[in-house]
Amino acid sequence: MSAAPTKVDASSTTPFDVERIRSDFPILSSTVNGSPLVYLDNAATSQKPQVVIDSIREYYETTNANIHRGVHRLSVQATDAYEKARRTLQRFIGAERAEELIFVRGATEGINLVAQAWGRSTLTEDDEVLITCLEHHSNIVPWQLLCEQTGATLVVAPINDDGEILVDEFQTHLSENTKIVALAHVSNALGTINPVKELIALAHKAGAKVLIDGAQAAPHMTIDVQDLGCDFYAFTGHKMLGPTGIGILWGRHELLEAMSPYQGGGEMIRSVSFEKTTYNDIPHKFEAGTPNIVGAIGLGVAADYLLAIGLDRIATYEHELLTYGTERLLSIPGLSLIGTAQSKASILSFVMEGADAYSIGTMLDEMGMAVRTGHHCAEPVMARFGVDGTVRASLALYNTREEIDALVEGLIKVRRIFDLSE
Ligand code: PMP
DSSP states (O other), X not given: OOOOOOOSOOOTTSOOOHHHHHTTOGGGGOEETTEEOEEOBTTTOOOOOHHHHHHHHHHHHHTOOOOSSOOSHHHHHHHHHHHHHHHHHHHHHTOSOGGGEEEESSHHHHHHHIIIIIIHHHOOTTOEEEEETTOOGGGTHHHHHHHHHHOOEXXXXXXXXXXXXXXXXXXXXXXXXXXXXXXXXXXXXXXXXXXXXXXXXXXXXXXXXXXXXXXXXXXXSOOOHHHHTOSEEEEESTTTTSOSSOEEEEEOHHHHHHSOOSSOSTTSEEEOOSSOOEEOOTTGGGOOSSOOHHHHHHHHHHHHHXXXXXXXXXXXXXXXXXXXXXXXXXXXXXXXXXXOOSSBXXXXXXXXXXXXXXXXXXXXXXXXXXXXXXXXXXXXXXXXXXXXXXXXXXXXXXXXXXXXXXXXXXXXXXXHHTTOOO
């Protein structure tokens, strides 16, 4: 199977052509409730370009077979395509070796894998797991489960009123008992880009391992796991233009080698007998059962697509949109942003006096706009800011200023419906 070519121009000297990019995403020309779709729910999941959609159809039409151990032509082609996707993702995150990348269901499974396969045999009741106040439930609950199982203690580093981790405070929460630090690269509820490189260095100084939850970073900025210096990095395919049900856990070679398997089954073994089973090499040791083959291939195509545009160019474009969106939203009376960090990715989380988040989301939907409302799977963050939930508009590379204008007009209409003063 040949990887579908990307339609975009990789040259960094060409202007960022958002209309060209939009034309790659079929769903963006659809209508919702009679209005053109304005899709601002990218932190929940992104839309998919035609090349990704085509790669999935093409795989089933031309290649479909189970991978590894097959001698027939289709099985070899499917295996090649699956392993090629792994190498593309390796390039995407700057990993040294392809076998350090494990295909998982998503960031959630990647974090659970580390908590169980590394944490369960490593932690004792004297140990601590350090997370931060701004984590997604996926980077809280797996550690709570691990602490219940091992007797270890979960420690939480605070954030300030802008939604930023305070580096000094973070440092005081590290101790010689901290065995692992698990923190988001980018907060899904606030948009904060955490100073992960600095925090990783501090955690390592204290002797702890570090897992970065990169679910919200992957489609928005260049990721270089070697430069960051972390030990594990987990991310999700469906937020970076890829299919659902696929993601990556990257781990340092020596750590993955030393870890016990996560799940048992086919493919993760070298030999099985009732007396003794031995395990396969990494990454296969962690990929029990038939994997999401087409998902991995689609994710590889999505990563190629993003790389061809250039993650740095995407970050610059989205930052301009964020600045524009921030200014425009703050011009609306009664609207407050939740999450005002200096360093922010393209997430606009807000509340509006006199109108609840759920109603705002429903009214915007009637106008064709997709935003997310509620606690965004980050209840502790909502509690920190004293709100039940927010409205979240999250931007991607294909969003435009005109869509932000539409959101602002929509919110002004909502204010009128709620009979709020101008
Ligand atoms: N971490 C963060 C910061 C997220 O935003 C999300 C998804 N909302 C996850 C983890 C979990 O991702 P998934 O559900 O794809 O496993």
